[in-house]
Amino acid sequence: MKHTTTSGIEIKEIYTSAKPMEETAGEFPFTRGIQKDMYRGRLWTMRQYAGFSTAEESNKRYHYLLAQGTTGLSVAFDLPTQIGYDSDHEMADGEVGKVGVAIDSLKDIEILFNGIELKNITTSMTINATAAILLAMYIALAKKQGADLQQISGTIQNDILKEYAARGTYIYPPKQSMRLITDIFEFCSKEVPKWNTISISGYHIREAGSNAVQELAFTLANGKTYLKAALDKELDINVFAKRLSFFFNCHNNFFEEIAKFRAARRMWAKITKELGATDPKAQMLRFHTQTGGSTLTAQQPLNNVIRVTNQAMAAVLGGTQSLHTNGYDEALSLPTESAAKIALRTQQIIGFESGVTDTVDPLAGSFFVENLTDEVEAAAWAYIDKIDAMGGSVNAIESGYMQNEIASASYQYQKEIESGDRISVGVNKFAQKEEDLIEGFNIDDSIRKLQTEKLSSLKAERNNDSVAKALAILKNAAKEDINLMPLIIDAVEKYATLGEIADTLRNVFGEY
Incomplete structure (x- = not known):
């Protein structure tokens, strides 16, 4: 029988020599690691x-993980x-908060990191x-x-x-x-x-x-x-x-x-x-x-x-x-x-x-x-x-x-x-007729309703004229060779939504 890796590289029965290793860790070309120690x-x-559901729910999970000793956060959207x-878009139906957290505006990011100092974490x-x-x-x-x-x-x-x-x-x-x-x-x-x-x-x-x-x-x-x-x-x-x-x-x-x-x-x-x-x-x-x-x-x-x-x-x-x-x-x-x-x-x-x-x-x-x-x-x-x-x-x-x-x-x-040439334990070998069922973690479809309500109140409270102006400036800049990051930050700070900013760029760039 031929033994190979998943990439098809053949594995010999025994290895008796290798090229001598000259460099140490922390030195070019860093084969052994990027730090000396x-x-x-x-x-x-x-x-x-x-990240799942609403910013409020994900925030609770972050505080839980930090309390358990995690040393960095990683956000799923x-x-x-x-x-x-945005969560109220027809294309979002059935997907809001399912495989990550729903973020529609700066308001959601403020909730997501509530009680967490960004200067203290990565x-x-x-x-x-x-x-x-x-x-x-x-x-x-x-x-x-x-x-x-x-x-x-x-x-x-x-x-x-x-x-x-x-x-x-x-x-x-x-x-x-x-x-x-x-x-x-x-x-x-x-x-x-x-x-x-x-x-x-x-x-x-x-x-x-x-x-x-x-x-x-x-x-x-x-x-x-x-x-x-x-x-x-x-x-x-x-x-x-x-x-x-x-x-x-x-x-x-x-x-x-x-x-x-x-x-x-x-x-x-x-x-x-x-x-x-x-x-x-x-x-x-x-x-x-x-x-x-x-x-x-x-x-x-x-x-x-x-x-x-x-x-x-x-x-x-x-x-x-x-x-x-x-x-x-x-x-x-x-x-x-x-x-x-x-x-x-x-x-x-x-x-x-x-x-x-x-x-x-x-x-x-x-x-x-x-x-x-x-x-x-x-x-x-x-x-x-x-x-x-x-x-x-x-x-x-x-x-x-x-x-x-x-x-x-x-x-x-x-x-x-x-x-059966490749074995997956419990799937094509050592399988059981009766599986041990475990309780899964489910996200309710009502999340979309909650996010839609948050969007409605955001649009009622913010200065819509300043949002429109920021988006118009962004649209014109997208047609030119201008760095867009400062303009996106400006729009975000005025509480333009993620969907509004993405649509502004769609109108200029088109879709793939």
């Missing part, structure tokens, strides 16, 4: 992804918020097409709280290219979307310099069915495209590249995932250096990891606790800077409070009890890990070379190349599950 200096950020519709927001609007709301709230914008830190995902390739929550055509992204790069480099302006995401590429090598290659190819777009705006790579971060999936194949993370750092260091980065901090790949949602099974859901632990351990051994662990019940519903707590405790046990944090890159020098890192890297470069030959990620996406490669890998994986 890694977790001996400080642990990764334990950042639990949460509902689909209408992600694609620029916040990650999984938002792409409407990233400029949500960031504007966050900045507006930080200003109201009296925080120093030069000091606040966090991350917006803001990675629109993978939306076209894998996930689908885009609004505008690719070139107009890229304009918004570079406007954010430029604005934040001056006004909010500690903010991570993009989290280039392989997570959703993997969730859509790619294998590990494709996740790595397509993510770095997209990252290269963002670097070039910023360079075209004459931004300094040694400044803006320090504020780019990455977001990877961690799947089931333990050693392949560790090799993927080590290869990613090495490859990104080479890409940034080739494009002119000389500052080591601009060459470093910093990344957040989330355990693999698509690996979780509805059958025997408690098995997912073990899967998540395995994946979290691989992410830590791979050198992640930040980690979210999934709830064991997520194949059935949004995570319950108890599942979210077990997920967080998983990270805390790895961090404080396992001993894997005591030394830098514990698997360095393993013949198997070093060879697998090289093979994953070589396979990923082959994909990047192909994408470069097409003229970069935008062309590769517009031609359907990335989408077709992901679909093909997804089909192959599913065939292996159905034939």
